[in-house]
Amino acid sequence: MDKSKQTLQMLLSIADITINGSAPYDIQVNDERFYRRVLNDGALGLGESYMDGWWDCDAIDQFIDRVLRAGLEDRVKANWETLFMILKSRFFNLQKFSRAFEVGVKHYDIGNDLYQAMLDKRMNYTCGYWREAKSLDEAQEAKLELVCKKLHLEPGMRILELGCGWGSFAKYAAEKYGVEVVGVTVSKEQVELGKKLCQGLPVELYLKDYRTVTGTYDRVVSIGIMEHVGYKNYRTYMKVVDRCLAKDGIAFIHTIGGNKSATHSNAWTTKYIFPNGMIPSIAQLGKAMEGLFVMEDWHNFGPYYDKTLMAWYENFERAWPELKDKYGERFYRMWKYYLLSCAGGFRSRDVQLWQIVMTRPGTAQPYCRYG
Secondary structure, three states: OOHHHHHHHHHHHHOOOOEOOOOOOOEEEOOOOHHHHHHHHHHHHHHHHHHOOOEEEOOHHHHHHHHHHOOHHHHOOOOHHHHHHHHHHHHOOOOOHHHOOHHHHHHHOOOHHHHHHHOOOOOOOOOOOOOOOOOHHHHHHHHHHHHHHHHOOOOOOEEEEEOOOOOHHHHHHHHHHOOEEEEEEOOHHHHHHHHHHOOOOOEEEEEOOHHHOOOOEEEEEEEOOHHHOOHHHHHHHHHHHHHHEEEEEEEEEEEEEEOOOOOOOOHHHHHHOOOOOOOOEHHHHHHHHOOOOEEEEEEEOOHHHHHHHHHHHHHHHHHHHHHHHHHOHHHHHHHHHHHHHHHHHHHOOOEEEEEEEEEOOOOOOOOOOOO
């Protein structure tokens, strides 16, 4: 037996995964080059070889869940491409202003038809709140309501949203709470569609990097931008919030979070899904807000992202016959791997979802325990 195959079989057996087995989380190998590629290239090789059709799995989410629970990722050495990426992230600011719009072009601008088919009716591209929800639409509306309650919104308030997406929060807050919202995003497609969806409401959406915003607002909120900020810029982000937040205001962050501090992200995800993406840790965010804000509440509902991602995947699969001619088979495998591997990551508790409420010293403590 090839040594690479033998080694990978041994590693996968730790997670109770069998090569060419019958369980839904077992993998079916279609190309013998798969073994050496994964051992040489780690996470990057695993994802790329799936895109190339070298292996299949009935339940990628279950496979990744088992791999992460067993800690197999730490047992496979990174290749030179991955090591180069890590070194770049250490020495260079990969999320600097001149690179800010790259993720907009490469991820968020790939096609509104894809996102309209995959997401809920309000087009939320972040974790839903499933405590009492029975559907994706209900979970996303519950999330928006939870955010608004934690912000203690009142009619006439001016809200700044850093990373506004297609305007789902802005539209909801303006309609339900009578507030004015200014939102910024690095995605041209999001701004164009978001303006249409928010037409007639006191909502302004702009194609801007968060670092360029000005003005004073009663509340500053971000729902899903922190994953693009980068560890070299967490303090900069907090200073922007401090600059724009009214004296007695409330700031709010909704972000994916990591259990350990890191200076780089998964190599496959960085290359194919979120360029320059990075997941913050508690320590990194805590250090960034030190001396500026009081942390009022830190709410973790990471397991709900598993349910959200599986709902997105079901929608994606259902819509694929109408999308396939535009996007093609390789994109299908890439997107399927993205959604299901992320679901496995949250199921294994390897990554979390946090909602953080912040005020300034001297501000009366707001009630935050709505969730």
